[in-house]
Structure formats: C-alpha cells, structure tokens
Amino acid sequence: MTIDMEQFKVTYIEESHEGLEIMESKLLELDSGTADDEAINSIFRAAHSIKGGGATFGFSNITDFTHVVETLLDEIRNGERTINQESINLFLTSVDVIRDMLTAAQQGEVVDEARAAEVKQQLEQLLGSSPHAEADCVDPEENVDCSDWDIHFVPFPEMLTRGNDVVRMLRELAELGTLTVTADVAKLPPLQDLNPEECHVGWDLSLAGDATYDQINEIFVWVEGDCELVITPHADGEHSGPTAHVTNGVGESGDTDNTTLVRQEQGVKPPPPKVAVANERRTTGTESSSIRVDIEKIDALINMVGELVITQSMLSQLGEDFDMSRCEKLLTGLGQLERNTRELQESVMRIRMIPISFAFNRFPRMIHDMCNKFGKKTELKLSGESTELDKTVMEKIGDPLVHLVRNSMDHGIESPEQRIAVGKPESGTVHLNAFHQGGNIVIEITDDGAGLNKDKIFAKAVEKGLVEASTALSDEKIYDLLFQPGFSTAEQVTDVSGRGVGMDVVKKNIMALGGSVEVATELGCWTTFTIRLPLTLAILDGQLICVGNETYIIPLISIIESLQVDLKSVSAIAGKAELYKLRDEYIPIIRFHHVFGVRTETLSLEDGLLVVVEGNGNKAAILVDDLLGQQQVVIKSLETNFKKVDGVSGATILGDGTVALILDVAGLIRVAQSGKFQEPRNIIENDGVAA
C-alpha cells in the first residue's frame, strides 16, 4: 500500500480556500459591527488550520505569512488587542495574499513575493515585532500561560491510516520542552490478531518547559476527532531526570503481562529547527476537479441503484420463462425500469448540483471593497442562496454575475449625498435573489439606485451609430441596447465599469449557457437584471425535427415559434436569400437540407414547416420536413467523439438507438449566412416561391 500525499495536498488546498472564505465573511461581519467573539474565534481557527497544513505540506511561505496573521488574531481573541477598521482591511488583504499563495501552490505558479512581503511587513508593524523576526520562532508573548502539562493521548484505531504519525507529533512536542512519554500497549493485540495499519497504543505524556496550551494543542490539531485527547496543567511540575526506565510489567527479565506500560523520558535536546524545503512538485489543476456531495444525495443514489437491480432481476426472471400470457407483466416491468432509469438519472444529476451560495459568497467582500473605493454605502442582501445549480453552470455564471453587481454599484447606487438629496436612505441596497422557476434557475440582481434613463440610452445608441434616430423602439428594446458591444452611458470611465466592454460579454456568456438576461428599471428608483439559466448543461429540452431520414434536435430555448408557410409572406431578394415576413419583421429562411446537404423530398416551402429560432440576437426561420416531438436529451460531445462541426453543438442518442445531432442555432445561422454549405446530395430544386 502506498499513500499518495498529493491527494491530501489537494484536499488541504481546497479546505484552505474554504477557510479563507470563512475568514473573509467573518471579517466582513466584524466590519458591520455585528460580530461576536465567536467570529474572531472562527477567523483564528481558519488561519490556524491553514498555517498548520501549510507546514505539513511544505508550503513554508503560507505558514510564515499566516503565522503573523494568526498571532495578531490570537492577541485580539485574548483581549490583548482591539480590532479596528484598519486591521480588518489589513486582514482582508492578507486573505487575498494567502489565497494567491494557495492558487500559486495549486497551479505551480510563482507567487507575487513583493506583495506578500509588503503585506507581511504591515502585519508585523501592527504586531509591533521586528520585520525580520523568524516566523517559526515562539513569540515570547505566547508564553504568558507557561506551565508544565500532562497530556493523555489515545489515538482511535483508524488515525494512522489518515496520514497521521505519532512519531512526528511527539517529535514536535519534544521540541517544546522536556517530554516524558509513557506508552500504554495493554490493548495491543497479539501479532496474529493485529491489523498493523490500526493504532492500538495510547500515550500519557508530561511536558516540562515553557510551552503554552495553544502550542501543544496545535500539534494535535490534525488529529482532532481521530483521538481521545486531554491536555491539563501538570499538578506539581516535578520531573525526574532524563533516565529511561520501564514500569509495570516489562521488566529486565523480559516478562510481560496483559497490562504493559512503558515509560520513558526524553533526555534528548530539541533538534535544530527544521529547514523548510520548497515543494517542487506541481499540484494538478483542481479548481473544478472535485465536488462535495451531501451524503443524502449519495444515499438516494444508492437506493435508486437498489431499485434498479430489483427491477432487472424481476425482468430477468420473467425472461427465463416467458410466454405471451405474461406479456402484461413484462410491460409493467419495463415501465418500472423506465421509472427507475429516470429517477436514477435525476439522482445522478442532483449530485452535480451545488447551492448558488458558492457564487454569491464573493459579493460581500466585493461590495465592501467598492464601498471603500467609491465612498458609497451599500447593504448587500442575499436570498435563495440554497438554490441549487449545476456545478459547470455555476462556474461559468460567476464572472457575468460579478460584472452585473459591479455595474449596479458603479452606475446604479448613488453616493450618500445624492441619495439624501433625493430623499432616499443614505445606504443603498443591492439584492441578489435566486430561485427555481420551471426548469430554470432565475437570478435577480436588484439595486435601489438611480435606475436607467431610457432617453439617455437611446441618445447614446444613436451617437454610437447603433440605431437610427428615427427608429421607434420599445422600452424593452432600448434597455437591450445596453448589451450591444461598445455601449456605455457612464459619464466617467472607471476601472470598474464604463468602458462598454463587459455587458455584451455578459449577455454572450449567458447565452452560451443557454440562458437569457433581461433588464427592468424605474428611473430614479431601481434596476433589476434577471438572468435565466438552465439547471444543467448535461441535459437540454429539445424539439425533435425531421429532415429527410434524419432527426435533429433544436434546443427549445432557441425556438420562438413554428408555423406553416404562407407563400405570400415569402420574398426572394438578390442572390438566393429568402425572407419570411412574420408580423412586422423580415426573417431570413434557412433551408436546412441545403446547409447540411441532406437528401429530402420536402423541397418546396409549402410542404414543410418553418421553425423560427433566435441565436445570439439573430433570428432565422429554418425549413424542416416535420416536427416530431419534444423531449429531454442527454448531450454528448461531438468534438470528443468525432470532430467539431459548425452549426452543431453536440449529439444525443435517441430511444431507438440512433444518433441525433443537436443544433447550435447561432452557428447554423452563421453557416447559412456564409453560404459555405455541405455538398448537396440529389436535391431536386422545385420551389414555388413567390418572387
């Protein structure tokens, strides 16, 4: 058996990132003055774990830096130091530095040492210690509680299998003073019955010297929950000399009994400080490689598999002795199998679902920083944080959300003076709300700021040449101009927003996820951006269409409507382009069989159906032979299994085992516009198009 320390390192980094999130959120609680002592303790514990793990895995820069943070926090929690806005901001900056160090360690990159050194120096100044002080040395102030200690330590059997080693722990203890060790091997079974990977020994230790409780406890922090541990001040502080001796059972004669106690004092001087060796091994990228799953979801999955096995067994039995009289039973069994499969699929999909709080958690810090930057006062409200979303969607929605919130802070929320002048509370509100609606997740970003000025937006769009001054646009269309490339109404370009780069990307990214974004506003009062996203990217609701002998799938979200062709509404323009007049709009017709070179007998428009679709803001009417039905399909990557095909986003396997291509509507429109079609295969042109 070999133990791959790399996996523990990955876990350490992931847990440290979570620890940093705790530190950040608790620091922000302190910021708003609502924290209690427990908040400081939580921050301290997180820093403590990060430091301890850093030392274990050889991340000496993380250990050194976090040590200073931890020392300051320790003084604060002991009441020796008060916390103020300056120190909160410094701790928040420290969180950023540690996060950068962890990311660098994770991805094998070089950390910004200058920044880390600068922040560390600030921390040390705050601490009042020398900037050149050794990070690993014991702070004399920590020795206030100096005493001799008795430690009762009984590892649980499985402790060793989790990468813990008592030898290492006792070595660290011995560095703190004179250690007397009594090993209790009474419960150690005979070799025949011993599982040697389990621990069956306990220790009673006495430590004489200057060690504090925290220093001792720190050594045992990684085995918390894996052992019985009692640390108590030593009753009389007496320690015998360094001579080793044996008591109770194991004598010089070599006889033993069932209650063997071995006692030994450490006359060994503490070895010289360990030299931290830089870890040269690169960790693999892990940002999206793992997921934490609620045990209930796993249990549900196991139950589903159990059901499936029962059904399979029942069908198997039926198959062994089948005759037509048992046909009804077979059909019932197959129905049960279908239900089991669907439930199993749903259970598996639920495993990928994580609460949107993972995406929301970054905003308290962001709002805090922006308030400081712009001198604004803003309260962040979060609701629906437990709403679940597919992990991949979650990762991809992060950046668009950040941009929209920054936008709300920069353009929406007014300065305290402006707000007071218009009779609003001094402090603004940004509200993030998430909820499920139908098969989608809806995320709303609402601010009670200045709202959008549609006249200003329209004027800017005219100035930028995005629309003609004479064009009549609905309010909705005017607000939609915000998502046009290069659009910005900000009077002053800031590093936060106002360059007109971003809102178009926001919409593009959301559309790429199969979602949509809308904006609603009331001038002077509020603005709400509403994002709708599919719950998962692995399954989509599709409309099955038929062209020739082939079946294709159009994502339902892209379809506006389907209609029978009224030839009077079709007009041909220069080249071979055809337009369909749908109410007030002219929509280009895409003859699907032309684009993909599919052999079909449905060549004239009146024989087929038009499916009106929208992709990337462009509409088109796709001519298809027939509509077959709607169903959820599991998306398989075409790129992985074949190659990338323009106009196709993936493939799926239908109930009858055939493969159907899933159309990428935006890509299909692009291909159709480019005129680069597949080779037609025996297509007979026979259109009755009104010219």
Next chain:
Amino acid sequence: MTDQSEPAPEQTNATVISCGESIDITTVMTWRDKLLEILSVAPDVVFEAESVEKIDTAGLQVLVAFMKDARVKGLSVTWSNPSDVLCRAAMLTGFADVLELPTAV
C-alpha cells in the same frame, strides 16, 4: 525486509532479518506476515537495522507486538547496529525499552 537462513555470526540458530530502509504503514502488512512466520518457526532473531531511515508509528507498533509475542514464546531478539532514526523514534514514543533499543542517541 529480507531474511537469511544462515545463522548470525555471533548467534547460532538465529534468523537474521534485514530491516531495509523503511518500516512504515505502507509496508507493515508485509512485516506482520513475515514476523508471524518467524514466530511460528521460533528461532532466535537478529534484526539488522543499520539502514533504517524511516520508521513511523505503525512500523514501531508491529515491532512491539512482535516483541511481546516473542517474549511470551521465550525467543531471543537482538538488534544489530540499529540506526539513530530507529532508536530516536523508539525513544520518542516510549517503545525503546520494550523493543530493547538504546535509550540514548
């Protein structure tokens, strides 16, 4: 870990066990099986331990269990040039006496 069938130079009928460089949780299963085999044959044992560079709690524990059983069976167990790493680890954990290893390094 290897054993030699030849008697140790100083001790006739003793099995010599070469401990190798590492006695840790990754090898303790093999160690246990090997030591059980030795117990069943019941010769005297000499551990050659000068090369031991790594030993952890699990490694020490399996040796302690062997020593206890060996004593019950009346076997003689001796160490040949135990390394500092082994002696220090045994001393730190309070196993030096039961393992009959030097208590000062």
